[in-house]
Each structure stands twice: as structure tokens, then as C-alpha cells.
Amino acid sequence: MTASAPVHPSVVVPRPLRTELGRSALLTTLAAPGPEVVALLAPSGYGKTTLLAQHARALGREALWLSLSASDSEVEFFVASLTRAVRRLGPVPELAAGTAPERAADALAGHLLDHWPGVGLYIDRTELLSPLTGQLLALFLEPLRGTRVFLSGVAMDTLPLARWTAAGQATVLGAAQLAFSALESEAFLQARGAAQEAQAVVAALEGWPAGVALAAGGAHTTLDPSDLMREALNVLPGALRSGLPEASVLSEWHDDLVRELGLQLPGGWLDTVRRAGLPVTPLGRGWYRPHGLLLGTLEAQLRRDPARFEALHAAQARRLAATDPLGALGHATLGQAHTLTLELAAQVLPRLKDRGEFSLMHATLEGLRLPDEPAWLREYRAVARIEAGQPGAGETELRALHAEGQTTALGFTSLALLATRRGEFAEQLRLAELGLALFPPEQTRSLTLQRAVALISLGQVHDGLRVCEAAAAEARARGAPLDEAAALTMSQYAHQMLGQWPERAQAVARASALLQEQRQGARAVPLLNILAEEALLRGEQAQAHTHLAEALEVARRSSPVMEPQLLLTRSQQEAAAGDLKGAQATLDTALDTAGRLRLDVLRPFLRLAQFEVLLNLGAADEAEAAYQDAAALLSGSGRQAALLPFASGLRAWTRGEWALAQSALTEATQQPGRTQPVRAQLYLLDLERRQRPLTAADAQHARAWLLGLNAGALLALDRVALAPLAASLSALDPGHPLAVLAGDAAPPTPGPLLAYPQLDVRALGRVQVTASGQAARLPLAKSAEVLVWLAWHGAGSSAEIMNDLWDGSRQSKHHEYFRVAVRRLRAALTQAGGWTFDPVPYDGQRYRLHPDLQVTLDARTVMTEAARGVDGLTAALDAYSGDLLPGAEGEWALRLRQEVRAALLDAVMDAARAHPGEQSLGALRRAALLEPAAEDINLTLIETLLPGQPQGALAAFRTYARQLRALVDEDVPEALVRRLRGLGLPLP
Structure with a gap:
């Protein structure tokens, strides 16, 4: 930028207005120490920009100001805006062409931190950010912790404001804080020389700055739309004005209706209403539709005469019945009209229930207020509450009715459904069979299907399928398409459990067609979910999205109990599209919704889905928590436990526990399901690949497993793990379905030859790092600690990493040092490896090592090999070349150091006890060198040597005694000496 080039107005702090009111109290609030982010979040007209500009001018030093425009919803424009804002402070290095927006934002933040630490940041009009540019702004702000950031806008939906606030990193000033005080309003009016009558208008504005400004300018407009409506009604002739409220019982107006109901309106009333300018829409042939606000105003007036109000509504009810x-x-x-109310309810509620319109059913029942409600009406209300998202209140009422012995077939069905949602299938079966015995067949068709589901869930799949097929045939015979569709929907579940995919597809297609013919959107939600899943497995993302969007819209309106299941499918779609953070957020929402709706049966499904997504995000600890939660929930749950083997195999795989992985994955191949058995087969084949070269027959087997499935969608969460397998199979069969995982770089020759960049981290003893075989020099000890932390944990936020490496310090200097350590680590690895990618990417929330890196960490190797028992001891001991990060003194390093050493020594002791022999003896000798003063290891070594090598045992004892004296200035305990003498050790 040349010296004469004009400065872009978006990066200049606005100048004061001629009539600007100084907000001294708010400026004091903004200047006070507090959270890093201050957000001014209020509707238009509350002076947000003016206040920010006042604060920036009062700062007395350089500030970064950026006023957003509509174009800043576009990524490239937003990056250019950020660049302009930083360049306003001084020169900015030019970024290479093609630099990713995330990298550009991070580079700008780093440059700002290096050259202008502590500069004030002001971002105005945040409502103009798109989700993508909102993420970029959050990414830009992340490294600038410790710097005060001021945001303002009508909305901040695209920023993680809630998360910042919950973490104590942000404070929000809303309309209540930004409104003018009475003194400020008076001062403003005086400064503008406003007329005295403006004071009365301002009093009703409640400090709305823009309204005060209008009043000061002489705009004495009506403030409340209802006031405006009442003023308009006041111009009507007296007879019409007094009679028109009676017309509020009619949603459309016509002279014939007025006469039919006997409303007291004068002739020509409609013409008079139109000429008065009241909001009525002509519909033709003398019909008019009054605006809702007009009806509401008239109804409020009619309520002043309760007797007339009730009489007219009762008359209208009879007319419409x-x-x-x-x-x-x-x-x-x-x-x-209580009698008529019950008659109409008995007619309406069964119809709503049969159509699955539970939200409307709930709204209708919540409006009913009868002095003595019959039990059947209470039961409908309970069921409606359960299905509309208030399961607690509904279940309490339903169980009270059940205790009174007043449960009908409807109540039994609802109780059975509650048992289903909790995974209590035996209770579901008991309730269904009891209800079937108590009520006639025409009332128990839903209970028949509940019985079928219980049978299927309890493992009696063929019995359940027969019940469903019989119910579908019976419904078809009597011409009941909705009942047939319900039976087919249940039968597809049995076909799924039996792996009968063509039969399942046929049932789903028939049920969908029936419901479409009957316009039953709410009932179609489960089928739309299945269609979305199937489309996703075929790789038809657009079709899956269409089905899912339709299902979610219907579910939120009329079938909320289906939302968690739909959100689970949406998370799968997001994962298939590579949006793992979106998938995790969706699963969080699904879990919250399932908890609110008491859908316990879905929790293990959701937690296992979280387990896989978290693994791919590098959140190892959170993934393990999800797995353990799911395992506990599935304990003793019968057929639902079929969910667990694949997850257990995947968990073992990520830990390098190959034998356990093979066992669990083999079990997973025998479980019902369309996807997990196939994925398990592929993982098992990759285990084979590690043992021997794959053959054309292997490639053909894998192709057969994937028949009819889109590998990219099916294996979205397996891309990294199975990429070497994909490369091998693609080399054998270039057109193989798994080629989508291998990418364009898949080699033409057989074998797992994908050239993944290697990162070898040795943290035991002296820290050594090699990137693609080249030594990387880490100039900062903290860079090495960050690298080891990420290699061990997988990924973490800056707060998590700093909590360990700086013992929870929140000081800005430590935040800055952390950023420097990360940048130096990136530079060292990139230079050594010759890499063109960022080896330590940051996604706006978490740091991790690049997923394409093949990372080895010697501490992890020790743990993995030690877990193999006697077979892995030699490798574990070979890898253990000293204490982990010997120079680090943080609690996390001490804890990990002890964990690795303890795992190794425990494995040595276990092997010595379970597998005595030369291998274990050699391991014991090496362990004694590592822990020369440890009693348990030395005692085990001596006892192991004693039977066959008494002199060796005596030498080991003397070495132990010498080390004990040298290291801790103690002698061998007398009790231990007596014990060894008793075992035959020739001690003096």
C-alpha cells in the first residue's frame, strides 16, 4: 500500500457525532478488568457502534478496528478485511498465493501478537458474518488470548459466544445495559433542544436510544401496534364500534355468518370497516379475512362481557361441529359448553392419535379445561404429553391411571412404548400381552405390533416377523392402509435383524407408498430416516439430505420423539461429508434431546457414535469415556449388546492391541447389521495384510463385501486406518471400490506402499525427533513437551495443553509462550521433513498432529508392547531408554513418566510369575537395572534364580544390597533376609 493510498473506511475508528452522548458509565465498565471478550449484543438502535468507537478513541493507543459489511460473509473478502485491519497498524508480510484462509487468519494473528501485543481489537456488526467467516474470526482470535476483544452486533450466532461465556472468557452487555438511563435521555433531549412534549414520549421508550433520538427530532409516533389498532377502531360509528367485537369469533367475515350467529352489527358494516382502513383482506363474493391483530384486539374487548363471549363461542362451536x-x-x-366439548373431544382425539399428530393433540388438550375430566380424557392427555416432549408429566399421569385400574388399550400401548424406549423389552412384552388379553382385537392392533417389537428385540426375531406379517395381511384385507403401513414398518426391523435386505427394502417401499398416499407425514418419519440411511450408504448425499430434512421438519412439528434418531443419522451424514465437528455437535444435541425425552434405549447408540467421531477428532480421553458409558449401558441388555463388539475391536485397534482387536472384530462379523459386519471384515483383512501379501482373491472378497455400498460413505470414519489396505487392494485391482480411500497417489505395485510422512518421537531419555527420516531440532523445551503431549493425547485445546504444561496458568505471557512454542514446533518439523502441509493444524478449537502423519512415540510403544505380556517384553524394554522427558517437572509429565515405567515393570513381574523361563529372567535382570532399589523386582529376580542358579541369586542379592545402600542409605530389611535364608539362599 502506497503512502497516498486511501485507508479503507471499514478499518478506521468512527469519529464522534455532532450530537453524540458520552456514555461515561458504560465506558468505565468496558475499561474495568474482566473477561477477554466483551460482546455488545442488542437490537438495532442501541448505540453499540457509537459506544465501541468512544472506547477505542479513549484507549489512547493503537487499536485494530473492523466494521463488517455484507461481503464479509464470504471467506476471501473477510480474510482481505482482516488483512486490511492489521495492515492499518503496520506492514504485513505477503502471504503465498493459495494460502488457506485458516492459515492466513492464523498468520495474521501471529503477526499481530509478535508486533503489537496487547492491542485493542474491535469487531463491529457481527451479524453479517456467515458460519464460515464466523469460524475464521474465532480462529483469528484464539491465539490472541489475553488481548481484550470487543464485539458488537444484532446477532452473534456464528461465533462460539455461549462457549466463551460458559468458560468465563466473555461477558455480554445487552439491551438492558445499553439503554439510556433517565438522566441520559433527559441530557440527550436538552442537547438537541427538543420540545417539552417529547418528554412524555420518551418515558414510554424505556431508554431505547434510537427512539429517544426520534422523539428529540419531533417524531411523536404511536409506539405500540395495539395502540394504533385501538385508535383506528375509534373512528368507527358508535353502533359498529360497540358491536364489532362480536365478530372476533369468526376467522372470516361474511354477512350470512353474522345473521346465522345473530351478531349485533348494523347494515353495511363490512363497507364501513373497509373505508375506515382496518386491515381486512377481500376474498371475493363478500368474504373478508380480518388481520390477526385486529381479531386479537376485538377479542380482548369482547371478553369484557363474559356471558356474551361464552354464548357466541358456544354458538360457533355448534355451527362448526x-x-x-x-x-x-x-x-x-x-x-x-362442557357436554359438547366432551362429544367433540371423543371424535377428534382418536383421529389425531391414529394419525400420529401428537403435537396438535397435545396443544388441543392443553387448551381444554373441564371441571370433572373423565379417565379416558386424562389418558389421552398423558399420552399426548409423552409423545410431544413432556414424558415426565405424561408418565406420572398414565401410571396414576394404571394404579386406579382405568388404563385402556391406548394406555397399555403407551406404557409398552415407554418400556421400549428404556430398553426394557421383557416389560414391553408383558404389557403388550396383558393388554391383548384384556381388550378386543379392534382395540389392540397397536399392542400386537408392540408385542412383535418386543419379540424381535428379545431375540425371537422369526416369531416377531410372523406377527408383523399377519398384522399387515389382516390390515390389507380390511382396507386399512395406515395399519398395514405400521405393520410393515415393524417388519422391516425384523428383516434388518435377519440381514434380509431386499425384503426390508420391499417393506419400506410399500409402507412409504401407503403413507404417502394417505398424506401421513408424521408416521412416515421412521421410514424417511431409513430411506436417508440407505441413500447415504449408496453415496447419494443429496437424496439422503432431502429425506432427512423432511423427516426432521416433520418430527420437530409433530413427532419430537423421533428427533434423536434422526439426529444420529444426520451425524452420520455429516461424518460422511467430512464434517466431524458438525457430527459431534449433532450427537451432543441428540444426547440432550434423548435425555429430555427419556429415550434411554438410544443412549448407547449415540455414545458409540460419539466414540467413533471423537476417535477421528483425536479426542482420545473423551472417546474412551463414551465407550465406557456405552459398555455400561449395554451390560446385560441382550441383543442390544450386539452393538459393542465392533466398537471394542476398534478401540483395541487404536491401542495397538491386535489380538484383542482380532477377537472382537471377528465377533462383530457375526452380528446383525448392514455396516458394522462389513467394516469388521475389512479391518480383519488389514490384519491379514500386516502378516502376508494380499492376493487377488482377497481383493475379490472385499469387493463382494462392499456390493451395493458406497465405500466412501460407509468408511468415512475409517479412511485413515484403512488407507494402507485400500492402497494394497487398489494395486491388485485398480477399479476396486476401496480405491476411493487410497486417493490418486495409490501405487500401481502390490503391497501397502502408501508413502505416509513419518514422525518419530523419542521422549524416553534424551528427546529425539525425526521427520520423514530427518532429525528435527526443537530449540524450545516447551515445543518438545507440546509435541509429546499431542502424540500421547491425540488432540487438545490450548486450555487443556496449557493446564498441563503451565500448571493451569492463565497469565498472558504463558499464553504467548505457548503460541511461540507451537510456531517453533511447526517450523522445525516442516523444515526437517520438507513438508508442505501444517504438521500441527489448529481447527479453531483443538490442536492436533496432522492426520496424514504416521506418528510413533516410544512411550506408546512401551505401553503397547508391555500389554502383550511375555511376547512383548523384549521390545518394550528395548524401547525404554530412560525416563520420559527427564527435564520436565510438570505434574502431567511426572504422572505419565510413572505410568509408562509402572506399566513396563508390572508387565515384567506378571510375565515372571506366569511364564517362568529364560525370557522372563532376562526381562527381570533388565528391570532390576531400571529399578535397582525396588524390593519387589529384586526379590522376584532372586527367587527366580535361586532354584537353578543359587550363585546367581546370591550375586543378585549382593547387587541389590549395594544399590540400596548407595541410593537410599538403607540396609536390606532383616525380615527379607530371614525369608531368603529360609528359601535356601546362602547368606552369612
């Missing part, structure tokens, strides 16, 4: 029972029910309720 034959043609619009639901509408009539609402009027009957308002009219206190």
Missing part, C-alpha cells in the same frame, strides 16, 4: 370438529372443539372450550 359437523364440518370442523377440531375448530368447534376450541370454540366449545371457550364457550364453557
Whole structure:
């Protein structure tokens, strides 16, 4: 930028307005120490920009200011805006062409931190950010912890404001804090020379700055739309003005309706209303539709005469009873026509229930207020509450009715469903069979299907399928398409458990067609979910999205109990598209929703899905917690436990526990399901690949497993793990379905030859790092600690890493040192390896090592080999070349140091006890060198040598005694000496 080039106005702090009011109290608040982020979040007209500009000018030093525009919703424009804002402070290095936006934002933040630490940051009009540019802004701000950041906007939906606030990193000032005080309003009016009558208007504005400004300018407009409506009604002739509220019982106005209901309105009333300018829409042929605000205003006036209000609504209910029972029910309720209300409810509620319109059913019932509700109405209300998202209140009422012996077939069905959602399938079966015995067949068709589901879930799949098929045939015979669709929907579950995929597809297609014909959106939600899953497995992302979007829209409106299942499918779609953070957020929402709806049966599904996503995000600890939670939930759960073997195999795989992985994955291949058995087969084949060269027959087997499935979608979470297998199979069969995982770089020759960049980290003893075989020099000890932390944990936020490496320090100098350590680590690895990618990427929330890196960590090797028992002892001891990070004194390093050493020594002791022999003896000797003063190791070594090598045992004892004296200035305990003498050791 040349010296004469104009400065872009978006990066210049606004100048004061001529009539600007100084907000001294708020400026004091902004200047006070507090969270790093201050957000001004309020509707238009609350002076947010003015306040920020006042604060920036009062700062007395350089500030980074950026006022966003609509174009900043686009990524490249936003990066250019950020660059302009930083360049306003001084020169900015040019970024290489093609630099990723994330890298550009990080580089700008690093440059700002290096050259202008502590500069104030002001970002105005955040509502103009898109989700992507919002993420970029969050990424830009992440390294600038310790710097005060001021944001303002009408909305901040694209920023993690809630997370920042919950973490104590942000504070929010809203409309209440930004409003003018009475003194400020008066001062503003005086400064503008406003007329005295403006004071009365301002009093009703509650400090709205823009409104005060309008009043000061002489705009004395009506403030409340309802006030405006009342003023408009006041111009009507007196007779019409007093009678028009009676028309509020009609949603459409016509002279014939007025006469039919006997409303007290004068002739020509509609023309008079139109000429008065009241909001009514002509519909033709003398019909008009009044605006909702007009009806609301009139209804409020009619309520002043309760007797007339109730009489007119009762009359309208009777008029509509034959043609619009639901509408009539609402009027009957308002009219206190109790007998008619019950008659209409008995007509309306079963229909809503049969259609699955539970949200509408719930809203209708919540409006009913009867003095003595019959049990059947209470039961409908309970069921509606359960299905509409209030399971606690609904279940309490339903169980009270059950205790009173007043449960009908409807209640039994709902209780059985509650048992299903908790995974209590035996209870579901008991309730279904009891209800079937108590009520006639025409009332128990839903219970029949509940019995079928219970049988299938309890492992009696063929019995359950026969029940479903019989129910579908019976419904078809009597011409009941909705009942047939329900039976087919249940039968597809049995086909799924039996692996009968063509039969399942046929059942789903038939049920979907029936429901589509009947316009039953709510009932179609489970089928839409299945269609979305199937489309996803075929790789048809757009079709999956269409089905899922439709299902979610319907579920949120009328079938909320399906939301968690749909969100699970959406997370799978997000994972297939590579949006792992989106998938995790969706799963979090699904878990919260399932908890609120008491859908316990879904929790293990959701937690296992989280387990896989978290593994791919590098969040090892969170993934392990998800796995353990799911395992506990599935304990003793019968067929649901079939979910666990694949997850157990994957968990063992990530830990390098190959024997355990093979066992669990083999079990997974025998479980029902469309996806996990196939994935398990592929993992097992990769285990084979590690033992021997693959053959064309192997490639053909894998191709057969994937028949009809899109490998990219199916294996979205396996891309890294199975990439070497994909390369091998692609070399054997260039057109293999798994080629999508191998990428364009798959080699033409057989074998696992994908050239993944290698990163070898040796943290035991002297720290040594090699990148693609070249030594990397880490100039900072903290860079080495960060590298080891990431290699061990997988990924972590800056707060998590700093909590360990700086013992939880929040000082800005430590934050800055952490950023420097990360940058130096990146530079060292990139230079040594000659890499063109960022080896330590940051996604806006977490740091991790690049997923393409093949990382080896000697501490992990020790743990993995030690877990193999006697077979891995030699490798574990070979890898253990000293204490982990010997120079590090943080608690995390001490803890990990002890964990690695303890795992190795425990493995040596276990092997010596379980597998005595030369291998274990050699391991004991090496362990004694590592822990020369450890009693248990030395005692075991002496006892192992004593039977066959008494002189060797005596030498080992003397070495132990010498080391004990040298290291801790103690003698061998007398009790131990007596014990060894008793065993035959020739001690003096």
C-alpha cells in the first residue's frame, strides 16, 4: 500500500457525532478488568457502534478496528478485511498465493501478537458474518488470548459466544445495559433542544436510544401496534364500534355468518370497516379475512362481557361441529359448553392419535379445561404429553391411571412404548400381552405390533416377523392402509435383524407408498430416516439430505420423539461429508434431546457414535469415556449388546492391541447389521495384510463385501486406518471400490506402499525427533513437551495443553509462550521433513498432529508392547531408554513418566510369575537395572534364580544390597533376609 493510498473506511475508528452522548458509565465498565471478550449484543438502535468507537478513541493507543459489511460473509473478502485491519497498524508480510484462509487468519494473528501485543481489537456488526467467516474470526482470535476483544452486533450466532461465556472468557452487555438511563435521555433531549412534549414520549421508550433520538427530532409516533389498532377502531360509528367485537369469533367475515350467529352489527358494516382502513383482506363474493391483530384486539374487548363471549363461542362451536370438529372443539372450550366439548373431544382425539399428530393433540388438550375430566380424557392427555416432549408429566399421569385400574388399550400401548424406549423389552412384552388379553382385537392392533417389537428385540426375531406379517395381511384385507403401513414398518426391523435386505427394502417401499398416499407425514418419519440411511450408504448425499430434512421438519412439528434418531443419522451424514465437528455437535444435541425425552434405549447408540467421531477428532480421553458409558449401558441388555463388539475391536485397534482387536472384530462379523459386519471384515483383512501379501482373491472378497455400498460413505470414519489396505487392494485391482480411500497417489505395485510422512518421537531419555527420516531440532523445551503431549493425547485445546504444561496458568505471557512454542514446533518439523502441509493444524478449537502423519512415540510403544505380556517384553524394554522427558517437572509429565515405567515393570513381574523361563529372567535382570532399589523386582529376580542358579541369586542379592545402600542409605530389611535364608539362599 502506497503512502497516498486511501485507508479503507471499514478499518478506521468512527469519529464522534455532532450530537453524540458520552456514555461515561458504560465506558468505565468496558475499561474495568474482566473477561477477554466483551460482546455488545442488542437490537438495532442501541448505540453499540457509537459506544465501541468512544472506547477505542479513549484507549489512547493503537487499536485494530473492523466494521463488517455484507461481503464479509464470504471467506476471501473477510480474510482481505482482516488483512486490511492489521495492515492499518503496520506492514504485513505477503502471504503465498493459495494460502488457506485458516492459515492466513492464523498468520495474521501471529503477526499481530509478535508486533503489537496487547492491542485493542474491535469487531463491529457481527451479524453479517456467515458460519464460515464466523469460524475464521474465532480462529483469528484464539491465539490472541489475553488481548481484550470487543464485539458488537444484532446477532452473534456464528461465533462460539455461549462457549466463551460458559468458560468465563466473555461477558455480554445487552439491551438492558445499553439503554439510556433517565438522566441520559433527559441530557440527550436538552442537547438537541427538543420540545417539552417529547418528554412524555420518551418515558414510554424505556431508554431505547434510537427512539429517544426520534422523539428529540419531533417524531411523536404511536409506539405500540395495539395502540394504533385501538385508535383506528375509534373512528368507527358508535353502533359498529360497540358491536364489532362480536365478530372476533369468526376467522372470516361474511354477512350470512353474522345473521346465522345473530351478531349485533348494523347494515353495511363490512363497507364501513373497509373505508375506515382496518386491515381486512377481500376474498371475493363478500368474504373478508380480518388481520390477526385486529381479531386479537376485538377479542380482548369482547371478553369484557363474559356471558356474551361464552354464548357466541358456544354458538360457533355448534355451527362448526359437523364440518370442523377440531375448530368447534376450541370454540366449545371457550364457550364453557362442557357436554359438547366432551362429544367433540371423543371424535377428534382418536383421529389425531391414529394419525400420529401428537403435537396438535397435545396443544388441543392443553387448551381444554373441564371441571370433572373423565379417565379416558386424562389418558389421552398423558399420552399426548409423552409423545410431544413432556414424558415426565405424561408418565406420572398414565401410571396414576394404571394404579386406579382405568388404563385402556391406548394406555397399555403407551406404557409398552415407554418400556421400549428404556430398553426394557421383557416389560414391553408383558404389557403388550396383558393388554391383548384384556381388550378386543379392534382395540389392540397397536399392542400386537408392540408385542412383535418386543419379540424381535428379545431375540425371537422369526416369531416377531410372523406377527408383523399377519398384522399387515389382516390390515390389507380390511382396507386399512395406515395399519398395514405400521405393520410393515415393524417388519422391516425384523428383516434388518435377519440381514434380509431386499425384503426390508420391499417393506419400506410399500409402507412409504401407503403413507404417502394417505398424506401421513408424521408416521412416515421412521421410514424417511431409513430411506436417508440407505441413500447415504449408496453415496447419494443429496437424496439422503432431502429425506432427512423432511423427516426432521416433520418430527420437530409433530413427532419430537423421533428427533434423536434422526439426529444420529444426520451425524452420520455429516461424518460422511467430512464434517466431524458438525457430527459431534449433532450427537451432543441428540444426547440432550434423548435425555429430555427419556429415550434411554438410544443412549448407547449415540455414545458409540460419539466414540467413533471423537476417535477421528483425536479426542482420545473423551472417546474412551463414551465407550465406557456405552459398555455400561449395554451390560446385560441382550441383543442390544450386539452393538459393542465392533466398537471394542476398534478401540483395541487404536491401542495397538491386535489380538484383542482380532477377537472382537471377528465377533462383530457375526452380528446383525448392514455396516458394522462389513467394516469388521475389512479391518480383519488389514490384519491379514500386516502378516502376508494380499492376493487377488482377497481383493475379490472385499469387493463382494462392499456390493451395493458406497465405500466412501460407509468408511468415512475409517479412511485413515484403512488407507494402507485400500492402497494394497487398489494395486491388485485398480477399479476396486476401496480405491476411493487410497486417493490418486495409490501405487500401481502390490503391497501397502502408501508413502505416509513419518514422525518419530523419542521422549524416553534424551528427546529425539525425526521427520520423514530427518532429525528435527526443537530449540524450545516447551515445543518438545507440546509435541509429546499431542502424540500421547491425540488432540487438545490450548486450555487443556496449557493446564498441563503451565500448571493451569492463565497469565498472558504463558499464553504467548505457548503460541511461540507451537510456531517453533511447526517450523522445525516442516523444515526437517520438507513438508508442505501444517504438521500441527489448529481447527479453531483443538490442536492436533496432522492426520496424514504416521506418528510413533516410544512411550506408546512401551505401553503397547508391555500389554502383550511375555511376547512383548523384549521390545518394550528395548524401547525404554530412560525416563520420559527427564527435564520436565510438570505434574502431567511426572504422572505419565510413572505410568509408562509402572506399566513396563508390572508387565515384567506378571510375565515372571506366569511364564517362568529364560525370557522372563532376562526381562527381570533388565528391570532390576531400571529399578535397582525396588524390593519387589529384586526379590522376584532372586527367587527366580535361586532354584537353578543359587550363585546367581546370591550375586543378585549382593547387587541389590549395594544399590540400596548407595541410593537410599538403607540396609536390606532383616525380615527379607530371614525369608531368603529360609528359601535356601546362602547368606552369612
